[in-house]
Amino acid sequence: MQYQLSNDSAFQLVEITLQQNEEIKIERGSMVYHTGDVELQGKMNSNGASGLGGLIKAVGRGMASGESMFMTTAIGQRDGAKISLGPALPGKIMELTTSPANNWRLNTGSFLAADEGVNYNMKRQELGKAIFAGTGGLFIMETTGEGSLLIASYGDIVEMDVTDHLIVDNGNVLAWSSSLDYKLEIASGMFGFKSGEGIVNHFSGQGKVLVQTRNLKAMADSLIPYMPTGGSK
Template sequence: MADNRMQFSIDSNMQFPLVEIALERGESVYIQRGSMVYHHPDVSLSTALNGRGSGLGKLVGAIGRSLTSGESMFITQAVSSSDEGKLALAPSMPGQIIALELGAQQYYLNDGAFLALDGSAQYRMERQSVGRALFGGQGGFFVMHTEGNGTLLANSFGSIKKLSLYNQSMTIDNAHVVAWSDTLDYDIHLENGMWQSFGTGEGIVNTFRGTGDIYVQSLNLETFAERISHYIHTSSNG
C-alpha cells in the first residue's frame, strides 16, 4: 500500500546528477515544471492550479501568488498506476541535489530551489513584510514554507554546503541562499549601505540569527548572468 514517502536515488557518478524516484501504486509526487527527464508508461503527469482550496478561491490564490512572487500558477503532479513506477528529474541549472526530511524540521526555500516534494507533505507561500519583499528577492511578497512529514528535494546552482548555527548569527549573500530552517530569524538588507555595497560589489545579504541550518550554493546566478551577458550579442531590426 502506498504511504506517499518518497523513495529515490541520486546518481553520484554523474557530474550533474539527476534523481530517479520510485513510486508505488497510487503514490504521487509534486515536481518542478519542466524537470522531468523520463518516466515509465505507468506514471502519468498532470497539471493543477498551484493553490489551496477549491473553485474560484483556488484560482484567485494561484493567480495572486503568480503575480506577487513570480511562482507559476501551475504545478506538475506525477502519479503511478503500478508498484513499479519510475520517474527521473533534473534541475534546470547545473548543480547539486539534496534531500531535506520534513517533520520536526521545516524549511524556507529560496527562488528556484524547489525540485520535488512527496505527496505526504505540503508547502504554503508565506507572506513577507513589505521591506523584505522589495529588498530581497526571496520570492517577492511570498516565500515558500514547507509543512507536514515527507521528503523535499532541493537543487542548487553549483555545490551545496550546510551551515549550522547554535544561538549564533551569520550574514550570507542572498543569491547564495538555497534553504534554511524555519527556526531561524532572518533579515534581508544591504551589506554596508547603498554606496558601500555598490562599491564593493556585495549587495543584498541575508543575516540569520538563532539555531538551525542554512544551505548555501557555491555559485551566484546573478553574477554568472552578468558575466555571460558580455558575450551575448543581440541584433535589432530597423
C-alpha cells in the first residue's frame, strides 16, 4: 500500500495511490476525495460466512459492537489512482505491518485502512466485562494475513514495549500485539470509585501496546455539565 500523509499535525489526511485492480479495505465513511478512477464497493462483513447465516452474523456483531455490518473496498481503475482518507477524530495515522507471526488486535475505532493481503476477524470479549467497560461492544478486531494496515488515534500515539505486565486505561488502548495476553479489569474498588478510574486493560507477556494520548469517553464525560437538559430552552 503506497501512501502519503498530508502533514504531521493532529489533523492528518492520508492519500493512498492505487494501481489498476489493486484493492484496499477502508473504514466506512472515511473517504474524503478520490480522483474519479477509484471504485467504491460496499460488501457485507460476514467473516467468511455466506448467505443468510453470514447476514445474521454481521447484523449480530453490528448490534453488539457498533461495527458496521458492511465494509468498504476501494479498487483502482488505472495505475496512479488516488483516494484520500480522513479519520473521524483529530490525531495521528500510523502504519502497522502484519504477518502470520506478527498480528494485531485493535480497539473500537482504531481501524482506518488495510491492503488486500490483510483480513480481520471480530474476536468476542468476555460478556460481562465488555459491557461494563463501555468499549462499544463485545468484539475487538483481530488481524490475519500479511501486509500493511493503517490505524488512527485520538491524540498522539505512544508505542510501549511490554516484557512482563502493563495496565492501561481501556479508553486509551489503540492496538496491541496478538502475542500478548490481556484481560479487562476494574481499576480499583467498586467500578473504580476509589481511584477515580474505571476499566483498564491488563496486558501480560511480551509484545507491543500502542496507546492514544486522548480518551474519547473522558472528553464526552467532561462535556456533560455543559449539555442542555430537557427543560432548557
